[in-house]
Amino acid sequence: MQLKPGSRLRSTTCDTQVVVVRGTGDLPVTCGGAPMVAADAAPTDAGTPAAGHDGGTLLGKRYEDADGALEVLVVKPGAGSLGLGEALLAVKAAKQLPASD
Amino acid sequence: MDLTMLLEMAVSGEPGRVAVGSLADGTSYAELDRVARRIGARLAETGSERVALLDLNSEVTPLLLFGCAAAGLPLAPMSFRLTDEQLAAAAERLAPVTVVAGADFAHRIAEHPGVTVLPADELLAHGTAPGAAPDLVPGDPDRAAVLLATSGTTGTPKDAVLRHRHLASYIIGSVEFWAAGADEAILVSVPNYHVAGITSVLSSVYSGRRLVMLPQFSAEAWVETAAREQVTHAMVVPTMLGRVLDVLEGTGERLPALRHLSYGGGRMPLPTIERALGLLPHVGFVNAYGLTETSSTIAVLGPQDHRDAVLSDDPEARLRLGSVGRPLPTLELEIRDADGGVVTDGASGEVVVRGEQISGEYRTHSVLDADGWYHTRDRGRLDPGGFLFVEGRVDDVIVRGGENLSPGEIEDVLLEHPGVVEAAVVGVPDTEWGERVEVAVVRRPDTELSSEELQEWVRVRLRSAKVPARVHWREALPYSETGKLLRRVLVSELSQ
Numbered sequence: 001m002q003l004k005p006g007s008r009l010r011s012t013t014c015d016t017q018v019v020v021v022r023g024t025g026d027l028p029v030t031c032g033g034a035p036m037v038a039a040d041a042a043p044t045d046a047g048t049p050a051a052g053h054d055g056g057t058l059l060g061k062r063y064e065d066a067d068g069a070l071e072v073l074v075v076k077p078g079a080g081s082l083g084l085g086e087a088l089l090a091v092k093a094a095k096q097l098p099a100s101d
Numbered sequence: 102m103d104l105t106m107l108l109e110m111a112v113s114g115e116p117g118r119v120a121v122g123s124l125a126d127g128t129s130y131a132e133l134d135r136v137a138r139r140i141g142a143r144l145a146e147t148g149s150e151r152v153a154l155l156d157l158n159s160e161v162t163p164l165l166l167f168g169c170a171a172a173g174l175p176l177a178p179m180s181f182r183l184t185d186e187q188l189a190a191a192a193e194r195l196a197p198v199t200v201v202a203g204a205d206f207a208h209r210i211a212e213h214p215g216v217t218v219l220p221a222d223e224l225l226a227h228g229t230a231p232g233a234a235p236d237l238v239p240g241d242p243d244r245a246a247v248l249l250a251t252s253g254t255t256g257t258p259k260d261a262v263l264r265h266r267h268l269a270s271y272i273i274g275s276v277e278f279w280a281a282g283a284d285e286a287i288l289v290s291v292p293n294y295h296v297a298g299i300t301s302v303l304s305s306v307y308s309g310r311r312l313v314m315l316p317q318f319s320a321e322a323w324v325e326t327a328a329r330e331q332v333t334h335a336m337v338v339p340t341m342l343g344r345v346l347d348v349l350e351g352t353g354e355r356l357p358a359l360r361h362l363s364y365g366g367g368r369m370p371l372p373t374i375e376r377a378l379g380l381l382p383h384v385g386f387v388n389a390y391g392l393t394e395t396s397s398t399i400a401v402l403g404p405q406d407h408r409d410a411v412l413s414d415d416p417e418a419r420l421r422l423g424s425v426g427r428p429l430p431t432l433e434l435e436i437r438d439a440d441g442g443v444v445t446d447g448a449s450g451e452v453v454v455r456g457e458q459i460s461g462e463y464r465t466h467s468v469l470d471a472d473g474w475y476h477t478r479d480r481g482r483l484d485p486g487g488f489l490f491v492e493g494r495v496d497d498v499i500v501r502g503g504e505n506l507s508p509g510e511i512e513d514v515l516l517e518h519p520g521v522v523e524a525a526v527v528g529v530p531d532t533e534w535g536e537r538v539e540v541a542v543v544r545r546p547d548t549e550l551s552s553e554e555l556q557e558w559v560r561v562r563l564r565s566a567k568v569p570a571r572v573h574w575r576e577a578l579p580y581s582e583t584g585k586l587l588r589r590v591l592v593s594e595l596s597q
Contacts, residue, residue, distance in 0.1 A: 006102040006242035060278025095277045098403040100389035101297040
């Protein structure tokens with residue numbers, strides 16, 4: 001699916017929804033082992049998260065791939081795990097910036 | 102990725118936590134969301150293309166910000182300090198517009214085709230009435246979210262455009278979701294027509310920090326509210342901090358709940374920040390640098406940076422108390438010379454910046470260059486540690502006999518003199534030198550201080566080219582309502 005920062009996606013295996021923070025182009029983003037779809041796409045059901053892709057997502061956490069090609073923000077949590085192709089995305093460390101306004 | 106998403110996430114996180122107001126009877130995130138959506142639906146019915154806000158700060162500010170986002174309409178906060186004539190011109194620029202006006206301000210806007218006045222209390226009553234909230238339709242991130250009039254310090258107002266993607270990128274990139282404890286509260290005293298008045302609301306909602314809105318700044322009200330509401334966080338502009346410190350010194354109040362005080366929006370005199378560090382040792386200080394066109398903060402000097410600078414034996418590190426810290430990791434920042442080349446040797450040049458949060462756009466045109474860089478017109482330099490020192494506006498540099506002099510450097514030295522309260526250095530046209538250095542000074546009322554003494558003070562600390570040719574004694578210096586020194590006003594007065 002063609003993505004750009006701001007694209008909003010939803011899982012077909014759980015309640016997870018994400019918004020793309022970094023990443024542009026045709027990126028195979030998955031959740032629960034199945035491809036994610038545009039948030040406003042017609043409902044589809046790919047069943048439940050596959051084994052190994054069922055670690056769950058956390059609200060407000062950012063996830064990224066090892067190469068830094070993709071970063072997404074979880075805006076709705078769910079039971080599936082996020083992935084890019086075969087690889088799972090990892091939670092990005094919390095920001096250490098002090099509040100400035 | 103629009104602003105409604107930030108509130109939607111907060112509601113998913115902990116709907117019952119208080120978002121705005123007092124712990125006892127404030128508005129929860131769920132209620133903020135419900136009322137904002139109802140307000141959005143009411144605003145969408147107006148047929149206006151833009152919504153203006155003309156009021157002091159109250160819970161209407163966050164409600165309207167998210168209500169406009171839900172309606173897909175840009176919010177344009179207006180300054181109540183404008184004259185009636187300026188207000189009429191501002192409304193005309195925004196037409197077709199609905200002006201949401203507070204009770205004390207509604208009479209100042211004349212209704213005519215294209216300009217509709219909607220009393221804030223009427224809109225609030227509609228929003229808070231029982232009933233369901235309409236569904237949210239995710240909006241295009243490219244829509245304009247906020248329009249902020251910026252005249253800098255020079256004059257003609259321009260409406261800067263901050264799109265949903267700019268503001269959302271800024272918040273997501275710099276704030277950790279729901280990182281605030283349930284006991285945290287921020288006192289918002291910056292007016293809603295200042296970029297920090299808007300980003301304060303967004304940052305706080307996203308981090309889960311309760312908003313306490315101060316209708317209008319006065320140092321007494323600020324201190325009283327901070328104490329009463331157990332405020333933990335606040336942001337002030339330089340002129341506010343000085344006055345707050347006066348009140349704290351006078352009353353003995355030390356605000357034990359306060360943990361975190363950020364300042365920005367203008368140059369902070371070093372003696373003021375040193376006084377603040379001494380008076381409030383339990384508080385972490387944050388210096389933030391940013392512009393309206395950059396969606397607020399682009400560089401930040403954090404609490405540890407402040408402590409490191411104060412405690413260091415290294416003169417270079419001590420100087421960092423006067424810096425604005427390091428650029429945010431989410432953006433690129435460079436210093437460019439007059440020919441556009443990147444400065445890498447620590448010399449001064451123009452600060453340029455690029456990133457997702459950078460707008461650099463007005464309703465009439467974008468000023469981003471072909472590669473997406475925004476030229477701030479601020480002059481600055483980076484030290485070897487990557488700390489940014491902002492020296493003033495590029496246009497304020499004094500060119501004396503072909504030499505560039507930074508007013509800020511001379512002002513810093515003047516402000517270190519115990520008899521000087523405020524100082525503004527400007528370049529005045531000079532037949533021999535092109536420009537000569539002059540200074541307007543507010544001195545401490547109980548001190549005897551002569552021009553010669555002050556000139557000698559500068560001579561021994563800097564060098565003769567930087568010594569003001571003339572000292573003008575003033576009762577007060579001209580500031581904009583948001584605390585920016587109006588240097589142009591001084592230059593034209595002193596050039597008479």
